[in-house]
Amino acid sequence: MATITEAYVDSLAPNAGAIKNGRELVKKNSFPLLHETDDGTLLFGECKGSGKDPYRCSVDFATEGNPVFRCSCPSRQFPCKHTLGLLYARALGKAFTTAAIPQEIADKRDKAEKREEKKKDAAAEPDDSAKPKRKVNKSALVKKIAVQLDGLGILEKLVLQLTQSGLGSVDKKTLQMLEEQDKQLGNHYIPGAQAGLRAFVIIMQPEKDRETVYSAAMEQLLALKALTKKGKAYLEQRAADPDSPMDIDTNLEELLGHAWQLAELREHGRVQKDAKLLQLAFMSYTDEARGEFADTGWWIDLNSGHIRVTRHLRPFRAARAMREEDTFQAVVKTEELFIYPGDLNQRVRWENATFREPGATDYAAIKLLAAASFPDVIKQVKNVIKNPLADKNPVMLVAFQSIEQFDEKVILRDASGKQLQLEDFEENGRQTTTLLSLLREEELKNQAALVMFRHHLDDNHLSAQLMSIVTGSRIIRLLY
Structure with a gap:
């Protein structure tokens, strides 16, 4: 089981409100019963609620690095404040008595283990080369590419028009036309390019001092021009040969709007084994062009010295229901680190991980790197x-x-x-x-x-x- 610190529990909370509420439960002594199993892989107890019966809550560490939260409360927030409070109780040094695992949880563990065994049996192959490759519907792919190319053609004409007429000619009427075209691009499966055009419109908003934003606007136009040129060449080549591989060396696919799945990254060999990372910086910002909040962390790979990036994206419309990322203090150890295509600071993700507190040897290693x-x-x-x-x-x-x-x-x-x-x-x-x-x-x-x-x-x-x-x-x- 991972060392449970306050920072670790903070990292599991969906938002700042859940952190506050979970801590308050401990301060108010709302847990009359606090238990743990002999092996320390299960924390469980009861928490006083608004009704006469307490809520039964537990945090199961049977799978290291992937805790399972269970609670009898009706909250739709996950993890709920009661399971977070259970963890804060441990982190803050509250006494837990040893008790046998409840039968209900033992049964759920047994079912989960059987599901995992079936997955492993289904995935077992003599070697990696024998694993079936993802099947591609060539007809659907060619049709989609045709629509994407049509959208890039529209964008290319807009960029050419803006470049020839000059930024000084962009008035309110022009921006309204660009906004309408931006909406139409939403039908062409190129959300990355669509966001790029929207970013240009935001830069050139009428209330801004044009002289101060011309450089940023020109930079955005150059990026759009490059995206249409490289995007068209890439998509035309794939349309001519649907069996040709996807671009896994640059961020072009992502800029066009492809959302990489972990299974795809694994299939293309973009997985690093036994990685250790430590976050060096964190920042949340609003991306108006894409309509989302971006919780971004910069991490150092303690094995290679590469600076990696995690980016948790929360669309405006769903932000309230999504967990908000925060600063993370512990060293992350994961058996599989998924690495997205990109340049210097490649984006990464992981599914399961264990955590430990950083020490002097970690800081010394970072300085050497x-x-x-x-x-x-x-x-x-x-x-x-x-x-x-x-x-x-x-x-x-x-x-x-x-x-x-x-x-x-x-x-x-x-x-x-x-x-x-x-x-x-x-x-x-x-x-x-x-x-x-x-x-x-x-x-x-x-x-x-x-x-x-x-x-x-x-x-x-x-x-x-x-x-x-x-x-x-x-x-x-x-x-x-």
């Missing part, structure tokens, strides 16, 4: 951002000798004296350089820093924002 040469880092970042379809804000872990301030400038300096100027990105809406004055002097020397980069098209300037600092004893999160 940090890139030591700023020129090498900048070269790698520039190779990424020169692709208009790549992530506009690549993130790198760098080793620095010092953080220094000159007048109003803040710089990172590497061991060879090379500098990296730090700024606060307006689009993030969060300042990090101002927080440096709160840190101790030793935390600003010979440490590692997680840094986000941004290329400014107007003056070809590359800037960086400090996200977090890793010392020998802790992670200092500045961007949150």
Whole structure:
């Protein structure tokens, strides 16, 4: 069973309200009975509710890294505040008495084990090459691609029209026309391209100062132009040969709107075994163009040093019913890490995992994994951002000798004296350089820093924002 800490329980809660309510139950001594089994894999008890009978709740760790929550309450929230309260009781040191597993839960465990055995038997093959490949309905695929190509053709004409007429000609009437075209693109199975056009409309909203947004608008047009060109070439090739493989090396499929399934990623070999990750930074933001909230975490792979990204997407219409992700403090160990196609900071997911508290050896390992040469880092970042379809804000872990301030400038300096100027990105809406004055002097020397980069098209300037600092004893999160 995973070590149960308050941070771990916080990570399981669907929202901040559930965290507060679960903690309150413990403070009010609402659990007259708290039990655990001999092997520690099951926590169960009773919690006082609004009725005369208490709610029976349990958290089952029979499958390590994948707890099962059960409660007799009528709440539709999952996990409910009662099961969270049970975990908070353990994390806060409440006494649990040893008791035999309830028969009802034993029966459910038995059924779950039989289901898993059937899955394993069904999946068993002599070797990987003998596993059947996913069957593709070629006729349906070709029809879908034809509709997608039609949509990209519409988008291509719009981009050409906007480029030829110039951004200065974009008025309220033009934006209304673009909004109507954007809605039509919703019928062409290219939600990524549709969101890209919507992003342009948002950038060019009438109430904004046009002079200040022209660079961002032009950057968006360049991205749309590249997407239509590469997207059309890719889809035309697949239409001509439906048996040709999907693009699993770049983010093109995702930009066109494909939602990768874990089974697909496994089939294409995009799985890393026995991964260990630790989150270095976290930020939630609103993506108006896509109509969703994005809970984004940046993690370091403790084996390879790669900076990975988790992105939990909550559509506006369903946000209230979905669990909201939050900062995560523990080291995540998972047997299977699914890696999405992409560039520098590839998105990852996992199904089951175990957790442990990070220690000095983890922080020391992170510092050793940090890139030591700023020129090498900048070269790698520039190779990424020169692709208009790549992530506009690549993130790198760098080793620095010092953080220094000159007048109003803040710089990172590497061991060879090379500098990296730090700024606060307006689009993030969060300042990090101002927080440096709160840190101790030793935390600003010979440490590692997680840094986000941004290329400014107007003056070809590359800037960086400090996200977090890793010392020998802790992670200092500045961007949150």
